[in-house]
Amino acid sequence: MELLNIYQNNYLIVFVFLCLGILLPVVALFLGKLLRPFKPSEAKYTTYESGVEPFHDSRVQFNVRYYIFALMFVIFDVETVFLYPWAVAYDKLGIFALVEMVIFVILLLIGLVYAWKKKVLRWI
């Protein structure tokens, strides 16, 4: 019972930190609102574009490379998620688990080599 309470209290602390992390910006921005000046003018609210009148929307189509890096990130991050419990339990699993993990990692490394050869990793 005590252990359960300690467990729950530790996550309560995490929740408290979340509350504080949200409260600080809210409080600071509210205090700032009381202090800062408010003198609106048309020119202030235009988008910055090095002094040029901004032309058309900035949400344009952009390079697909970002998307490919995001895909690769998902693959290798999931691999890491599998590696974490393996590393924690490695004492009990021993050399057999190491061989299995090497095979798993090599499978994913083949994917990396493929991407490398396809020149996806090169940034232009």
Add this chain to the structure above:
Amino acid sequence: MVQDLLQSNPGWGQFIFFFITGLVLLLVVLGFVTFSILAERKVMGFMQNRIGPNQVGGRWGLLQTVADVLKLLLKEDIIPKVADKPLFILAPVIAFAPSFMVLAVIPFTDKFQFADLNVGLLYYVAISGLTVFGILLGGWASNNKYSLLGGARATAQMISYEIPLVMSVLGVILLTGSLNLNDIVHAQEKAWFILLQPIGFIIFLIASTAELSRTPFDLPESESELVAGYHTEYTGFRWAFFMLAEYVYLFAMTGLITVLFFGGWLPLFGFLGFIPGSVWFALKFCVVLFIYLWFRSTFPRMRADKLMEFAWKILMPIAIANIMLTALIKSLFF
């Protein structure tokens, strides 16, 4: 007293107690941010053979950052007309909140730690990944070309370097057999992990510099190309929260390196154990922090194309090789 509180049923009493202690930590961290910015400017000044801030608050410019923060508080708040207003307001909060949340698990000494989670390290990695959303949202909501480019670049950089970062600590986890940061410190009583995991440490240091987007990896906000990157349109305190998040992460990351590789609060040698753990932690913390400041005035900024290749083609294969090597050595010799 704290033990009793931890062992009893969670309720409002605990909430209020943790809230007050957390608030104290928050104030300490804000103080740290204030003076780390000053220290950064001073150290950079001395390294570049100039004086640095010396006007406000005496010869050392001790109140310079305080004055800067007060000035930011008095700045007019401008939200561009074409910006997506709700997301524009939300983005700094999303960027800042996780940076403070990760501090909950860092053990400062053997008695002073907030949340002693069994999955401490995983918690750190998972929560610190959330800041990317704040940065990407901020860049997108500004509806400014520089912001969007900066946001996209920051996201690509952060997710690319997150993989070597999380893989380099796997060696430490293998040697400890636990994700609990307390256990990791206790496992270093014989030898610090910087000696047992030198490759892991170097990869972690490089990748963490990139995660913090500090020089030489400060491409998301490279002034000469992108004006200010993802926070080009932000003014006053909204902008301050992006900066604050960056420096709170610097605090957290320095603390994490101290805990993972420098033995946390443990003394350098056994016979020096009479010096309290908090002093040891502070000393190691300052050394690691100084390395980051040193980096900033030593290295030139990397090129954008080299940056991504470096993460995927060099750091990641080495990190994987390091894991397998550690596992092999452990099963053969331990």
